[in-house]
């Protein structure tokens with residue numbers, strides 16, 4: 565596994581606004597504190613989300629971009645790329661692979677964070693079809709698309725984007741967890757980031773308790789001492 569000192573840039577690819585904050589915001593706050601540059605690529609605008617029937621649907625996408633931008637600021641991230649795919653209808657198409665390969669070649673990250681493409685039968689909610697599709701396309705973009713000069717050759721010929729090899733992939737909540745990041749010190753910023761998604765979390769009175777319980781269980785699973793909080797990942801050598 566790469567040490568954080570070997571990492572200059574991280575690209576986080578997610579399906580919806582708020583996904584990154586539930587899954588990895590505490591870890592990301594630690595990375596940006598350490599001087600690592602983190603970029604978010606958000607495939608949809610989450611325009612099928614929200615709970616308030618009185619908000620016209622056309623206002624949801626700009627609102628959710630605004631909320632995600634505010635959430636990102638809580639953990640030191642200011643570079644966000646929204647791809648604008650329709651929420652709830654994402655498929656792992658060649659078009660999405662190309663769009664993600666483009667972002668990888670632009671950002672040139674050492675490490676990519678993306679959802680698992682596999683279904684989790686223990687927790688249905690984490691396996692939203694958009695999450696699985698984005699995970700599948702992102703892994704294909706990491707290997708082979710972004711590194712192969714002859715994959716989507718037009719990225720190089722027309723856009724001047726040279727091939728790039730991502731060295732490591734982190735899957736939050738992946739099927740074979742092997743790494744637990746202690747986020748006790750950044751927990752408050754993770755909570756603040758999630759509260760910034762007002763349209764999604766505004767109705768959750770017990771958000772902080774829920775998160776605390778969830779991250780404490782992850783910490784225990786990872787063998788961290790009592791009282792610690794953790795985010796759990798499957799780290800994959802992609803080099």
Ligand SMILES: [Zn+2]
Nearest residue numbers: 579580583692
């Ligand atoms: Zn989601």
